[in-house]
Amino acid sequence: MREILPALSRWYAGGEPFGLATVVAVSRSAPRDPGAAMAVGPGDEVVGSVSGGCVEGAVLELAREVVASGEARLETFGYSDEDAFAVGLTCGGEITVLVRRVTPNEDPSFGAVADSVAAGRPVTVATVIDGPAPRGATLVVRPDEERGAAEGGAGPPGFVVRPPDEEPGAAERGAGALGFADRPDKEPGAAEEVAATPGPAVPPDQEPGAAEVLAGTLGPAGLDAAVAADARGELALGATGLRHYGPNGERREDDVTVFLHSFAPPPRMLVFGAIDYAAAVARIGAFLGHRVTVCDARPVFATPERFPAGVEVVVDWPHRYLSGTDTDARTVICVLTHDPKFDVPLLEEALRRPAAYIGAMGSRRTHDERMRRLREAGVGERELSRLRSPVGLDLGARTPEEVAVSVAAEIVALRWGGTGVPLTATAGAIHPTGTPAR
Known part of the structure; x- marks a missing residue:
């Protein structure tokens, strides 16, 4: 469009x-x-x-x-x-x-959506295309930073800033203008309607992307809640497609068909170190919807033939390349160079810029030595706390492909607040509001 x-x-x-x-x-x-x-x-x-x-x-x-x-x-x-x-x-x-x-009367949020799309700011428009909900009804979902939500503003008329759960299974509060409060402690996708309350919206957390700005409605409050959660997931990946729900947003039902149209570039994944593990990480990163770039200063390793089709391969010093490229709050950075002369200056740069995930490969001994060098280089403790090292979740991985799965699992868990604990050891809803269905 x-x-x-x-x-x-x-x-x-x-x-x-x-x-x-x-x-x-x-x-x-x-x-x-x-x-x-x-x-x-x-x-x-x-x-x-x-x-x-x-x-x-x-x-x-x-x-x-x-x-x-x-x-x-x-x-x-x-x-x-x-x-x-x-x-x-x-x-x-x-x-x-x-x-x-x-028309302006029938779709008062269209102008704001058009402005966001034209400016390259992320936004998802959910539209009912079939089922008992009103066909053509729309719900707009945007990240909180889009409206300056961290300042506590409710946004323009018809919008509500909705914070995510504070802990898994906790019910969301603040019905705001849409008049719903999702209850993830109940069945996935089930929602409890409450009376709409006037006044300012509930302020979101301060983390970028922690809340959503909503405009419009698809009809039932539960449907709005479920669709907004999924729209947030699609927007994170820049994905577009159909989703199916029950009349009140129930999962695993297909009475209502909704088209989620996301206007956002895919999030970037920057992989440093053109080794076998990098090829596997690049492959799973592309599978998850990222735009993947692999960078290495060694031209004998950084060749397109060694990586999946569609992956950008750059020959440059990692820290120099990173300093000259853009990152944002959705960017994933995987440091697989495993060599101090590469990864220390690279991590100095990475830890001081926006990114959703910064992970570095290495043993416990390598990690300790790397942290010592970074502190000597003047990197502060707050910045160091962003580093996921050794990279990945403890899956017992051995092969490059298994390690890539552990890295991807950590990225997904960090994005949506997952614990990494087996679901058999947890209780409550599997898909709390704010996370996409799987």
């Missing part, structure tokens, strides 16, 4: 209703991915594409009908063997398109 935003923003600012068609599902050799969009505005002005030209005419007619009636429509287009001249995809694939009317 990024490429058609100027037109959408112009129509929206002018109060002009327009029909927005979004690809929500594809199969086989469909020409566009989920999230591709086309819009029909005043005077039948058309921007964007949902199929590269195959069904745009039919979508134009559909958008006209939706703008006139205000009723969202869901249509599937595919190639017809019985009637080759029927409207469909000549490539043989299939796309499902949701068309809804957008």
Whole structure:
């Protein structure tokens, strides 16, 4: 949708209703991915594409009908063997398109979403596409830093800042404007409705990304709660796709289908040290949805052939490369160089910049020596406390692939506040609010 935003923003600012068609599902050799969009505005002005030209005419007619009636429509287009001249995809694939009317009155948060997308700030828009909930209803989820939530502001009208659980299984408090309080101590996905309370939202924790800014509603409070939790997980990965729920947000049910459209670049994973373990970590990092870069100063090791397709390979001194690249609160840094001349200056740089995870490989003896060198270099205790070393969870891993699993497990646990304890040794909800379903 990024490429058609100027037109959408112009129509929206002018109060002009327009029909927005979004690809929500594809199969086989469909020409566009989920999230591709086309819009029909005043005077039948058309921007964007949902199929590269195959069904745009039919979508134009559909958008006209939706703008006139205000009723969202869901249509599937595919190639017809019985009637080759029927409207469909000549490539043989299939796309499902949701068309809804957008106006300032019906979608008051659209302008803020458009501004976030245009500025490259992360936001997820959840839209009901099927089921007993209102089709076309939207819920917007953004990180707390997006609205300066750490300052305790409630955001613009219709928004509520919602903090995460303070401990696993604890019920969330602060119904705020949406009027719900999730109860993760009950069945996963179950929610308890409470009366909406006026006044400012509950201030979130101070950690970046610790809370969500919500706008709109999908209908039932429990559905809002469950979808917001999953949207946060999709946003962390920059992922887009369909999720299914019960009428009140129950997991493992499929009465309501919701399209989660995330506007965020994938989080970065920076792997330093082009060794066999790095190849395995890069592979699982890409599997988890990260954009992976491997860096090593030794060109004989840092070759694209040694790493999975799609992984960026850089030949440079690790600390020099890191000092010249951007990181943010979602970035994962894995230091596998295992050599003081590489990892000490690299960790000096890494521990003083934003990152979600900083891990370093090595034995206990290597770790102790590394910490001594970092302290001598002037790295403070608060910065050193961010270092996950030796890297990974205790899984008894031996092979590069097993070590990569232990590293990935620690990254996921740190992201969502997991304990790393076997679920058989825990009680309460498996998926507390604020974590995506698995």
